[in-house]
Amino acid sequence: MxxxxxxxxxxxxxxxxxxxxxxxxxxxxxxxxxxxxxxxxxxxxxxxxxxxxxxxxxxxxxxxxxxxxxxxxxxxxxxxESYAFPDTGDLAADLKAVLRATVDELRDPRFEVPSRALAAEGVVNEQLGRELVAKLLEPSLQLYVDRLRTAQDTGEVRQDIDPRIALELFVSPLAQRWLQHTGPIDHTYTDTLVDYALYGLAPR
Amino acid sequence: MxxxxxxxxxxxxxxxxxxxxxxxxxxxxxxxxxxxxxxxxxxxxxxxxxxxxxxxxxxxxxxxxxxxxxxxxxxxxxxxESYAFPDTGDLAADLKAVLRATVDELRDPRFEVPSRALAAEGVVNEQLGRELVAKLLEPSLQLYVDRLRTAQDTGEVRQDIDPRIALELFVSPLAQRWLQHTGPIDHTYTDTLVDYALYGLAPR
The missing domain is CATH 1.10.357.10 (Tetracycline Repressor, domain 2)
Structure with missing residues (x-):
């Protein structure tokens, strides 16, 4: 508390x-x-x-x-406004806008250096890790859940999709590249993630 | 060397x-x-x-x-055989099998405790992080790339997909849940990731 x-x-x-x-x-x-x-x-x-x-x-x-x-x-x-998530009626555009802003934040040194220190500790200290998630990460992820639910109502996302898992298809790749230095992060990359996640890898 | x-x-x-x-x-x-x-x-x-x-x-x-x-x-x-990746001709089944085995490995304490220590250091120590990726992670990821390329040849994956990004739709969510304690990991979860990634979130 x-x-x-x-x-x-x-x-x-x-x-x-x-x-x-x-x-x-x-x-x-x-x-x-x-x-x-x-x-x-x-x-x-x-x-x-x-x-x-x-x-x-x-x-x-x-x-x-x-x-x-x-x-x-x-x-x-x-x-x-803090924690505002856009809803223009175009899910792909809204997700891309939020992820582009997240890329900018992850690359901002004011944020990056202390975030890495805290994230690294969360990897080996499960209790702190869970507190970080509950307090800092999950509230943001719930905004994706809400936006995906709206998209289910308007027919842009299938009804049988679990939004809490679905958001990980574009959020987690960005997180892993940032955390583990597995690849570069930029706006083109996050745009691609959104397109792949929405339309799938298999031919339509 | x-x-x-x-x-x-x-x-x-x-x-x-x-x-x-x-x-x-x-x-x-x-x-x-x-x-x-x-x-x-x-x-x-x-x-x-x-x-x-x-x-x-x-x-x-x-x-x-x-x-x-x-x-x-x-x-x-x-x-x-070490580093063997299945190719049964059914991409979804092959990806699910490999990810299920990865879940089992991530939950094995022999692997988990030292892996977390090394991964945590890689978050704050970029040079070590890049060495870990080059030596331990990227060789495994390239096996997904090869399997996805074969799936492009057989028509299971679209030609315009970049396999190195595509694999992140199912590998990175598992990695983030494990690294950051953002959620439970089990076989049902990784099966779901593969289905969402292959067929997409949007209605077909």
């Missing part, structure tokens, strides 16, 4: 909060998850460690909140 | 080689890649560290050879 700030949260404490997020992301990117500590984050943010413990109970919580905040910042910079 | 054993390799040195592989896999699973050392592997295998340096130049090389050997052992236990 993330502790909520008291209602009298001041401008000054918002500034501390942002400094803590920045420090946490920078530190985990530099030294990795195991060596990141609340003390280290506090020192780098220029706050006392009690300031951190007032809001969060663990370094995992600080880091996950820092990523959520980074995602919201990126969305604002791109002029979007 | 991996140094080859001299032609007079004795039974005794093969025993040392196997002990070194076992020690390397056990150690990386226990302490992670950064803390695994040639000295630690030698001590655990009960050999001098010069015995290791006679055959390999780095811990990365020892570990990659140990994984190749483990894969060959598993293939022999399953009664297969």
């Amino acid at each position: 993330v502790k909520q700030p008291a209602p009298d949260t001041t401008r000054r404490s918002e500034k501390s909060r942002r400094a803590i997020y920045d420090a946490a992301l920078a530190l985990v990117g530099e030294v990795g998850y195991p060596k990141t500590t609340i003390e280290g984050i506090a020192a780098r943010a220029g706050v006392g460690k009690q300031t951190i413990y007032r809001w969060w109970s663990s370094k995992a919580e600080v880091l996950m909140e820092a990523f959520l905040d980074l995602g919201e910042q990126s969305a604002r910079e791109a002029g979007q | 991996v140094k080859q054993p001299a032609p007079d390799t004795t039974r005794r040195s093969e025993k040392s080689r196997r002990a070194i592989y076992d020690a390397a896999l056990a150690l990386v699973g226990e302490v992670g890649y950064p803390k695994t050392t040639i000295e630690g592997i030698a001590a655990r295998a009960g050999v001098g560290k010069q015995t290791i340096y006679r055959w390999w130049s780095s811990k990365a090389e020892v570990l990659m050879e140990a994984f190749l050997d483990l894969g060959e052992q598993s293939a022999r236990e399953a009664g297969q």
Whole structure:
């Protein structure tokens, strides 16, 4: 559970909060998850460690909140509501637009370095891995599920398809290339994934 | 480059080689890649560290050879030639069979613990990640490429499909669920991936 700030949260404490997020992301990117500590984050943010413990109970919580905040910042910079998923009535176009934006985010160094540190720890630390999925990944994937369900209603996707599995046909290849350095990622690649997934490899 | 054993390799040195592989896999699973050392592997295998340096130049090389050997052992236990990919003339059946075997391997603790340690390091260490891909992953993926090319010749897969991207529609979802703990993996799941990929999400 993330502790909520008291209602009298001041401008000054918002500034501390942002400094803590920045420090946490920078530190985990530099030294990795195991060596990141609340003390280290506090020192780098220029706050006392009690300031951190007032809001969060663990370094995992600080880091996950820092990523959520980074995602919201990126969305604002791109002029979007956070977590908005387009529905233009053209499923292929909507999926391609979201995946193109994801490629851009994955290649953004502000995001990439700390994300890799956290993702690497999640591979060997199942409990942290499951927390990362529940808090950071699954909420985004559920937006694909919703969009695919709408497409089932309009007849663009077959009724017998499980949307939670279907989304993995285009999301997971991008994730694996990024995580494991198995190939380059760009917009042409993700467009191709969407076309292959929607229309299949077998002749029609 | 991996140094080859001299032609007079004795039974005794093969025993040392196997002990070194076992020690390397056990150690990386226990302490992670950064803390695994040639000295630690030698001590655990009960050999001098010069015995290791006679055959390999780095811990990365020892570990990659140990994984190749483990894969060959598993293939022999399953009664297969190593790296054989079935071609029964039914692409869906062949892909499902290979992916079911991969699920079993991913869930085998002998394989899982050291694999996770190495994969985690590959996420943050791009050079090691690329070596792992080139040596351990890409040779297996090329067997899917070959099988998909045959399916293009027989008309089961469209001519305009790039097989190297196409294989990711079923391989990467399994990889992501395993790496990131994003969902359960079993034979029904991989069978579903193959059906979705071949026939597509859109109505036919």
